[in-house]
Structure formats: structure tokens, C-alpha cells
Amino acid sequence: MKEFATLDKAIDLAQRGYAVYPLIENTKKPPKGVAGYRAATNDQNTIFAWFENHPAYNLGLRLDLSDLLVVDIDMHDPTKNGRTSLAQLFKQGKTLPNDTYIERTANGGVHYFLKYTGARTRQVGAWPGIDLLTDFTVISPSEINGKQYKPLDGRTLADIKTAPRWLVDKLMGQKVNWSSEHAYTARQKKYTGKLLDEMVNGTEQGNRNAWLTAMIGRLFATGAEPETVYELACSINERFIDQPLETKEITTIYNSILKREMKRFEQDSIRNSKIAG
Template sequence: MTKATTAIAFAERGWYILPVTPFQKTPFFPIATHGYKSATTDIESIEKWFTRAPLLNIGIACAPSNLVVFDIDYRNGGTTEGLNLDTFTVATGDGLHLYYTAPADAKFKGKLREGVDIKHNGYVVGAGSLHESGKFYEVVKDIQPAPMMEWI
């Protein structure tokens, strides 16, 4: 799969996509002039971005996609303890992204505990992207995101 087809597949799920600078985690500002607020589900725009610049990384804007993502960073002591693992999951450079559904207007604190960040008002780098470490972000569990856990 190319980045274009991967990004389009995410958009077809209703996830809002933005172009991210290659090998980085920052929006590609020549296109994403409003940062993550430039994200769209418009297939034609997404195809154009990733066909013209195939090295771009894929960003997924969480709140408009009705997603909340737990960013588990093993390097900083993150663990999956207490989290529902039966959900859409992506292996990152040094951890996991666990995707859950949540309303766009939901409120979350930015951190669950040391090594576990909660991403909702912003974006995450999506599967198919290349991490600065040289590792690809890879889907390891391709199922529908589970509903957000009530205890959070």
C-alpha cells in the first residue's frame, strides 16, 4: 500500500487526514497552513497531497475523527496496564498508539500516567508513516476502535 492509499483508507473510515513533514511529527505547513485544523476527509485533496509528495507522513486529527489515542511510550516507562487492548492499534517508533472512539467535544487530560499520553485535541502520526528513528508506524491490530473506557 502506498501512503496515498493508506491515507485514503483512513479518510474512508471518517478519519480526518493532514499531511505531516517527512520523518517528523509537524504538519507540512506549505499545505496544512492551519496545522491539524487543515485536516480533511476529502479524497481528492488527500490523493493529490500524497501523490505529489509521496514522502509525506500521514497525520490523523483526533477530535474531528471522533477518536482519542493513547500514546504508549515504552522508552519513558509507558505500559498498557488497565487499557482495553481489543482496539485499533499501531506500533510506533518506540511504543503503541491505541485508538478509541470518543465524541469530538469530549475532554481529556493530556496524560494518563508517566509514558502514556492522551491525544484528542490535536493529531497523531498515522500508520504508513516513517518515524524519525527509521521505523515505520505499522498497524498491528486492524479492527474498529473500541469505545473509550468509562473510567478515564
């Protein structure tokens, strides 16, 4: 990526009235001392100070101050493929404007940018592989693992179209029907479902450590692999905690709980062998 390309983009967005904020190079995490998207601004002096000494920083865009919505479509998980969900919606006559501003994400997904002035309710997993972002997003020219967020067809934010009515209804809490094979909402909510709901609700700064400790413990209780638990813990911290913890704090909490879980596993194994013997 061209040096200072992010600063140039940030200044351009600020001049157009958009509020932006920095993200650590190669991540979606704000640098120490920057309160995530809540620190977003269009003050050019502040933006210059952020990026002058860190030209490789990634860039975040605050959506709620600009009446924007991003439809985040992931395609890397075959069990939760956003393209499949889009096809299901299309069959119901529910489509997204293809001439709006769209970015290709670093993981091969796409971000549809739309104008939206309704309730601010970030919906992770609104449909399998589709998140609805109304608060903040990563934006071009950010990079993750050498792969860049890029606009499609040379479009700009000036090309953003209005969110369709069916999507607004979804964000406002009105039901959008699925075909029978996807009508899973009537099923009884299981342990993991309740855990995911609590995870997305997040927590505030004063309760960060205790809340994340509880979340990590409950993730282990699902039977997930330790590596999976750690990756989820980092993602939860980044997306659902007001002013995220530093990575070293997450690692400390995780290692403490992992040690406890390993001890419990050893005790259970000894107990089971005695019963079997």
C-alpha cells in the same frame, strides 16, 4: 515503505469519513502552508494534491472530528515508562481493551485507539509515560528514522472499541486514585511544574515568537543542557503552537537566547572568581 502507500492509506481513510493531513517526511511536522491538523480533510482531491508529489510524506489523523481518543504509551524513558503506569492502573482494576485497534509507534511505544465523545482535553503526562490524545495523532504507515507505525495483528479502525468509563472520567477531570507512591499531586507545584503547565497550554499564531522566546528562556533557567532546550523547543513548537513556526525561525530564536545565556554565564564566572580570589 511502498511508494504511494501513504496516499493509498489516506484515500482509504477519507473514504471511511476520517479527516487526514500531511506531515513532512521523517517528522511529525506539517509542511509549509498546511495548518497542521486544523487543515485535515476527507476531500480526496485535496489529499491527492498533497501526496502526489510527496509520496514519502507521513500521515496525520484528526481525532476530534471522528470521536476518537488515542492513549499514547511511551516506553523509551525508564523514568517515565508507560508500561509501568499501565501495571499500576491494572492493579486498581483499570484496563484498556486489548481487542481494540492498536498501533506500534516508531519509537517502540503503542497507540490504543478508542471511541470517545467527551471533552477535548489533550493530556500530556496524564500518567508517567502516558499521554491522552483527543485532537490529532500520527498514524500508519508513517515512518520516523526508518521505523514505521504499524497496526498490531492486522487490525483496522473498524476494530476500535469504546473508551472505558474510568478513562472518560480522567478526561472529564474526575480524579483517578493512584497508590500512595504515585500520589504526587498533593505536592507543592515547583518552578518546572508551572513551566510545564504553561507549555502544554500553548499559544495562538499571533503570539508565537514572543511566547516561544519566553519558553526557551525559561527552559534555560531550569539548568537543562542546551541540546535538551533545543529539542524541547522544537517539540513545543510542533505540539503546542497553533500553526507552528518554521524550523529556521526556532533556530534563530534559540541561538539568540543561547548567546545571551553564554554571556551571562561568563559574567557570573568572572564575578565568582573575583569573590573567591
